[in-house]
Amino acid sequence: MHKLTIHPSTMLKEENTLFNTIVLTVTTLVLFLASSILQQTGHLALFWPLNAVLVGLFLRFPFFNRPYNYLICLLVLLLCNAACGNNDAGSVLITLSNMLFVVILAKAILNEKKTPEEPLKLNVLRLYSYCLLSALISSLLGSYGFGLTSHQTFPDIYSVWFSEQFSTSVLVLPFLLTWNGNLLPQKFDLRRVMPLGLLILSITASANSGGIGSLAVTLPALIWCAISYSLPVTCLLTQLTGIAEVLMVDSHWMYSGINGHITQIVSARMGIASVAISPVMVAVSVQAINMLVKQLSARANYDFLTRVHSRFGLYEKLRLQDEKTVNTALNVLLLDIDHFKSINDTHGHDCGDSVLTEFARRVKDVVGDKGIVARMGGEEFAVVMPDACGDNGYLLAEEIRAEIEQMEVNWEGETLSLTVSIGLSHGQAARRQLVDAFDKLLSEADRYLYQSKKAGRNRTSAAPAVMDKLLVPSAS
Numbered sequence: 001m002h003k004l005t006i007h008p009s010t011m012l013k014e015e016n017t018l019f020n021t022i023v024l025t026v027t028t029l030v031l032f033l034a035s036s037i038l039q040q041t042g043h044l045a046l047f048w049p050l051n052a053v054l055v056g057l058f059l060r061f062p063f064f065n066r067p068y069n070y071l072i073c074l075l076v077l078l079l080c081n082a083a084c085g086n087n088d089a090g091s092v093l094i095t096l097s098n099m100l101f102v103v104i105l106a107k108a109i110l111n112e113k114k115t116p117e118e119p120l121k122l123n124v125l126r127l128y129s130y131c132l133l134s135a136l137i138s139s140l141l142g143s144y145g146f147g148l149t150s151h152q153t154f155p156d157i158y159s160v161w162f163s164e165q166f167s168t169s170v171l172v173l174p175f176l177l178t179w180n181g182n183l184l185p186q187k188f189d190l191r192r193v194m195p196l197g198l199l200i201l202s203i204t205a206s207a208n209s210g211g212i213g214s215l216a217v218t219l220p221a222l223i224w225c226a227i228s229y230s231l232p233v234t235c236l237l238t239q240l241t242g243i244a245e246v247l248m249v250d251s252h253w254m255y256s257g258i259n260g261h262i263t264q265i266v267s268a269r270m271g272i273a274s275v276a277i278s279p280v281m282v283a284v285s286v287q288a289i290n291m292l293v294k295q296l297s298a299r300a301n302y303d304f305l306t307r308v309h310s311r312f313g314l315y316e317k318l319r320l321q322d323e324k325t326v327n328t329a330l331n332v333l334l335l336d337i338d339h340f341k342s343i344n345d346t347h348g349h350d351c352g353d354s355v356l357t358e359f360a361r362r363v364k365d366v367v368g369d370k371g372i373v374a375r376m377g378g379e380e381f382a383v384v385m386p387d388a389c390g391d392n393g394y395l396l397a398e399e400i401r402a403e404i405e406q407m408e409v410n411w412e413g414e415t416l417s418l419t420v421s422i423g424l425s426h427g428q429a430a431r432r433q434l435v436d437a438f439d440k441l442l443s444e445a446d447r448y449l450y451q452s453k454k455a456g457r458n459r460t461s462a463a464p465a466v467m468d469k470l471l472v473p474s475a476s
């Protein structure tokens, strides 16, 4: 249930090796510059997004996952550091630590892929535990490297380093892994903006009230966003909220001297990372529930065997149409395969199923976009044809009848043929009365279907008004 689906991005093509290498090099360079801006000289970084973004890149473009691509990133980072005058052993160890984080996290997540064909599905809790593990291991090396030129103790450096790596990856990765390039809603609705408004208010309140506890103030608004918006939007909002809080906390404690406040910084970062888990988990669950509801309603709306609308699906469709239509003419055709029982009795139930499927397919082909086809049960089908006069309904019924008459179904070397009897009714549906009008016309069509059966089958019967107009002899 709490699984993120990571779809490979199509923005880059695997075969453009040179171009991809340039993209990877430039991205690493830009990320290094952006992350360096957030770092004060001689201090640990407030926020170092480079590692997490690189992991995102390796996961969204799985073809990057080759040793030489990791080496390219390492080389770019070493050169960048050298260009900034950081040539000492400590800087090299720090760079190695950053790449160690990238390799451990990317490999651990990619290892979750079950089959090459299916997209990678990753449990949210596993994502967080992999972030924790990568941060715990890589921070050992980074803290040791930083300690070579720092007067701070290893445990202090380690706890700040680890908490930064963990909280940054937890905030940055969910959005990078779920972003599909589509964030804005299709239509603007004031009510949809309310969760975002509450989030902005709660961030402002959190910034003004201060104190570690204030970090959780944004949680209710983030949960509301998770229920209201798509998964990528929730991940983005969680990310932005978390980053704003990390920067607020870090800059507050940093400027008042990091040494005395390491416990507060670490606890705040871990708190922010833990708060960030909940909205993402809620959003993933909401997405899974929505998908399930969609699948279930598709199952209920369509007949499993013939893939035309089910009786329930037809009523749903009519209800939806009723909201849009004002006043409409309506033809209802009720179709019943003749002597269908004998097909079952002679050739078996499987043959009967196959005949039903082929019958429905042919009817759907003939009807096209002129109406809705539904299986009402057994070997009985309905066609609803809105916005048409009775003559058109009759012509369509005859077209269907002729198509079925010349249809052949091959079953175990035998060729079967069949016929269909049709009852047609025509009427008007007033605004918001489409379903009621359909119900009445359906029972009328049933009476005409009975007439067709009684008159010898393989024919269409309708109200005298329609038949007289077309000069067709009435069945009764």
Ligand SMILES: Nc1nc2c(ncn2[C@@H]2O[C@H](COP(=O)(O)OP(=O)(O)OP(=O)(O)O)[C@@H](O)[C@H]2O)c(=O)[nH]1
Residues within 6 Å of the ligand: 305, 336, 337, 338, 339, 340, 341, 342, 344, 348, 349, 350, 351, 352, 353, 356, 377, 378, 379, 453, 457
């Ligand atoms: N194979 C198969 N048979 C079904 C299904 N649903 C209903 N039937 C069968 O359809 C047959 C309908 O038979 P009847 O209602 O007696 O009608 P008929 O034989 O078509 O005769 P007329 O309608 O009078 O021409 C029954 O034998 C049902 O068991 C189904 O999903 N698959």
